[in-house]
Amino acid sequence: MANVESLRYFLPELLLTALVLAVFLVDLGLKRKKVPIATLMVVGLLVSLYAVLKTPGAEGVTLFLGMVSLDPFSVFFKVIFIVTAVLVTLFSMESDEVEEKNFGEYMGFIAATTLGAVLLASSNHMLMAFLTLELVSVPCYVLAGYISRSRRSSEASLKYVIFGAASSGLMVYGISLLFGVTGSLSFEGIRDALSAGNPGEIIVLISLIFILAGLGYKIAVFPFHMWCPDVYEGAPTPITAFLSVGPKAAGFAVLVRMLHVAFSSSDGAAAYLTDISSVDWPFLVAIISAATMTIGNLLAINQSNIKRLLAYSSIAHAGYLLMGVVALSQLGTQALLFYFVVYLLMNLGAFLVVLNFRSQTRSEQIGDYTGLAWRSPIGAFVAVSMAIFLFSLTGIPPFGGFIGKVYLFASIIQGERFIWLAIVAIANSVISLYYYARIIKVMFLRGIDAEDLGGFVSSPTTITLLTILAVGTAVSGIFWGPIARWVSHSASLFFG
Structure with a gap:
């Protein structure tokens, strides 16, 4: 043109x-x-x-x-x-x-x-x-x-x-x-x-x-x-x-x-570089995917700064997303696109909680989230929202992250060759549950001093945004059909 x-x-x-x-x-x-x-x-x-x-x-x-x-x-x-x-x-x-x-x-x-x-x-x-x-x-x-x-x-x-x-x-x-x-x-x-x-x-x-x-x-x-x-x-x-x-x-x-x-x-058809110097490119990318998610999750375990923990979590999720690239099939591409939709909701939601907490306390340390759910009604709302985002990032139903990971795992299992990669990804999801649960434990299962009661507030804009992102994260795991149709149409370019 x-x-x-x-x-x-x-x-x-x-x-x-x-x-x-x-x-x-x-x-x-x-x-x-x-x-x-x-x-x-x-x-x-x-x-x-x-x-x-x-x-x-x-x-x-x-x-x-x-x-x-x-x-x-x-x-x-x-x-x-x-x-x-x-x-x-x-x-x-x-x-x-x-x-x-x-x-x-x-x-x-x-x-x-x-x-x-x-x-x-x-x-x-x-x-x-x-x-x-x-x-x-x-x-x-x-x-x-x-x-x-x-x-x-x-x-x-x-x-x-x-x-x-x-x-x-x-x-x-x-x-x-x-x-x-x-x-x-x-x-x-x-x-x-x-x-x-x-x-x-x-x-x-x-x-x-x-x-x-x-x-x-x-x-x-x-x-x-x-x-x-x-x-x-x-x-x-x-x-x-x-x-x-x-x-x-x-x-x-x-x-x-x-x-x-x-x-x-x-x-x-996805020939995918297999004829170039006889290099098995799908296997190489699968190794990178497995290493990325494993290293990201293992290094996140001992982090005390929540932004640093979410950084390693982001690395691990890049490894999950690479699974869609490894498959390079129609289902794999759809899975990658679907995961980006729910990743936007749950990851931005988690960072909004971090932003809100930092604005109130000037702290990014996980230990300072102690008893957030019991400080005030707003604190309880923020803690519940954070729990939704973290459960979704882990891949626990009924949240959007679960459907996204099922899509990715299915795209790998469909090809049969890289079933081991799906097993590695499932194991990594279990590892991620450990460090995400640590944040949830601090917010919900630890008490606070009396002087901290009623000391956590949020602006109407923050509450509105958290509500939209938390509801979106939950709804995308239950009514995921419209998103699936959208990503199917978006991926159709490469597969007719």
Whole structure:
């Protein structure tokens, strides 16, 4: 499709670009910034979301000479990114870590990251994928170090920049090698070149290792997860919540599209790199998946800082999500998409509880959650909400996390080859129950002193958001049919 004609299909991205500029411009003329800029952000994001859902051609259109693909798969992830950005904007209004004087820049960087993620979900070209991945990453480097005069926040930003730069270097080098042997950067062109005889097998193998290593840093899988705990602990809590869902989902979006389009057979069957240098890629990714979930869960056991614990939990969940990549079947892709929906609800919900508790107590230590359920009626509500999120993250019925894990396990068992991976994942879910239950035990089963009674409150906005996320987490485990139909439609692009 011609470039000018493509613009009418590009409305959501244009609206997000205008939102980024508007936030920075409005910030210049305001002294009291939080409410007007947050309102502008929420309205702009919701208008962009409406445009995503209403843009014509969502059944499969390529834009800008094939560099961007508009299809149900990209629409799914765009909805995930924009909803995440809306929730994080509202979280930021409730956080005492977000300073009013720099609120415009803060929101502008969140909007820019969302724009990058939306573009990344549609990327159908290696150059486009790399540039949009950097548009996601660079604002996040700044956001991780947002808290002024905080050594921990500055350290988080520095580590994020160093690891991010290394991953970008690996990825761009891999892309250059792949271009050298295939003569193309488009996903379809790469597939056609490889189908014609895999020119330069060893070089293709090396390039893929570099590309997957670069993406592995972005989604925090073993052995590229080292940056995650320090960055999550040091960043402002709303940004930690944002990083745990937005950039991770963006990395998986481009990974799945790349594997399905660039490295599968032209008839749509998932050949999945098995012919490249005789490397058993599904087995290799299965090993990475098992190692990621195991290391994430084992390292979470002894954590005393709840943000650090949730960081290791996020690493473990990246391992679970990789199960859908290992399967690379229609059910596997549907399982991955379904899990992202419930992961958004339960993970953001858990971080909202952390944000609320920190605002009240200035503490992120698990031990300080002692007797939260008995401090006040609001404390009881917050504790029950946290229990719902943690049970769902574990995969206990009847919550959404249970259905998500059943989907993932079923996709692995369906293929029969990697049943051992499903067993490893079940064992890891049991391990995760131990450290999640430790938080629940502290909140419900330990008493408090009389002077702590009635000392915990929450704003109406926080209570409303917690209610929405907790109810969504519970309902998605009972009435999960609509989500299943949505993800089935979103995954249909790759399987006809």
